Amino acid sequence: MISSELLKGSLKTIVLKLLEENGRMYGYEITRRVEEITKGKIVLTYGALYPVLHKLEKEGVLHVESENYNNRMRIYYSLTSKGRSVVKEKVQEMTEFLKSIRFIIDPEFKISYE
Amino acid sequence: MISSELLKGSLKTIVLKLLEENGRMYGYEITRRVEEITKGKIVLTYGALYPVLHKLEKEGVLHVESENYNNRMRIYYSLTSKGRSVVKEKVQEMTEFLKSIRFIIDPEFKISYE
DNA sequence: TGTAATATATAAGAATCTTAAATATAATAA
DNA sequence: TTATTATATTTAAGATTCTTATATATTACA
Numbered sequence: 001m002i003s004s005e006l007l008k009g010s011l012k013t014i015v016l017k018l019l020e021e022n023g024r025m026y027g028y029e030i031t032r033r034v035e036e037i038t039k040g041k042i043v044l045t046y047g048a049l050y051p052v053l054h055k056l057e058k059e060g061v062l063h064v065e066s067e068n069y070n071n072r073m074r075i076y077y078s079l080t081s082k083g084r085s086v087v088k089e090k091v092q093e094m095t096e097f098l099k100s101i102r103f104i105i106d107p108e109f110k111i112s113y114e
Numbered sequence: 115m116i117s118s119e120l121l122k123g124s125l126k127t128i129v130l131k132l133l134e135e136n137g138r139m140y141g142y143e144i145t146r147r148v149e150e151i152t153k154g155k156i157v158l159t160y161g162a163l164y165p166v167l168h169k170l171e172k173e174g175v176l177h178v179e180s181e182n183y184n185n186r187m188r189i190y191y192s193l194t195s196k197g198r199s200v201v202k203e204k205v206q207e208m209t210e211f212l213k214s215i216r217f218i219i220d221p222e223f224k225i226s227y228e
Numbered sequence: 229t230g231t232a233a234t235a236t237a238t239a240a241g242a243a244t245c246t247t248a249a250a251t252a253t254a255a256t257a258a
Numbered sequence: 259t260t261a262t263t264a265t266a267t268t269t270a271a272g273a274t275t276c277t278t279a280t281a282t283a284t285t286a287c288a
Contacts, residue, residue: 006211008122008244008275014218021221028266038214048245050267071253072266094219097120098212100152104128105208107135122244122275142235162276164237185284186235 001041011044011052013094016061016079016087024065024078027053053077061086115155125158125166127208130175130193130201138179138192141167167191175200 018030025033031044053075056062061083065076079087102109132144139147145158167189170176175197179190193201216223 005123005245005274006127006207009119010215011245013120014215017219026266034218037217041210041214045246046267047247047269051244051269054268070265073252074266091219093120094215096155098215098219100155101124101128101208101212103151104148105131105205105212119243119276125275140235159277160236161238161278165275168237184234187283188235 001043007042007044010094011048012056013087013090014042014044015049015052015056016083016090019062019077019079020084020087024076026074026076028074056083115157121156121158124208125162126170127201127204128156128158129163129166129170130197130204133176133191133193134198134201138190140188140190142188170197 014034015030018033019025022033027046027049031046031049034042034044053062057064057077060080062077063080063083065078067074067076128148129144132147133139136147141160141163145160145163148156148158167176171178171191174194176191177194177197179192181188181190
């Protein structure tokens with residue numbers, strides 16, 4: 001499993017991108033999906049995820065709908081129009097970051113890339 | 115330029131990898147090199163870099179030599195034997211992280227990869 | 229003579245994440 | 259039937275990391 005240290009800073013981007021792909025999701029579902037996609041390598045903790053969801057809602061990036069499913073509360077999140085533009089910026093930035101890190105981590109990559 | 119938020123957690127790995135590649139470097143040189151490699155996209159601040167170097171020294175990961183160059187103090191850092199094994203772990207972890215993030219950020223990548 | 233570049237240090241504060249505990253229901257296994 | 263696992267969210271305390279700002283000092287260049 002990937003140490004949480006590396007995860008710092010990328011949580012928001014992960015959440016927003018998943019919402020862009022899937023339309024709407026609830027918190028628990030997001031953690032499950034991330035584990036599934038990364039084969040257990042990235043595990044989001046609830047203590048990190050839920051506060052981020054609340055913050056993104058306050059910022060007008062996410063829209064919220066509470067629903068009851070089998071007597072269990074589910075709070076669905078989806079992107080607002082602001083959210084759809086924020087996710088594009090975040091993904092662009094992440095892509096630049098991935099490329100930059102690869103230049104450092106894997107110098108061979110840089111040579112073959114240029 | 116890449117927001118510092120994304121950088122959180124990867125600073126140590128960047129520093130250690132540069133030292134693995136270059137043998138020994140001083141702090142200021144590390145910031146210059148990172149800017150050069152990433153074409154200014156990643157900029158390390160001194161307030162983040164120097165404390166990390168001190169910490170890695172305390173942990174026995176870095177070896178330190180002070181030298182005087184043109185009446186200017188330079189503190190050279192290089193990997194200890196422990197450092198050489200730590201950098202391998204860190205790079206391995208970073209590689210897994212990059213791959214996992216790409217699975218999320220760029221779902222097309224996942225399809226073509228599997 | 230002044231400004232930019234070189235070179236390191238560190239304190240105060242902000243932001244983010246971890247850990248842990250709390251709450252509650254449904255489903256499954258023993 | 260009872261215990262455990264899975265589902266679902268919340269939030270507080272503490273740790274960690276990074277930013278911002280300030281301090282110090284020399285060399286190079288305009």
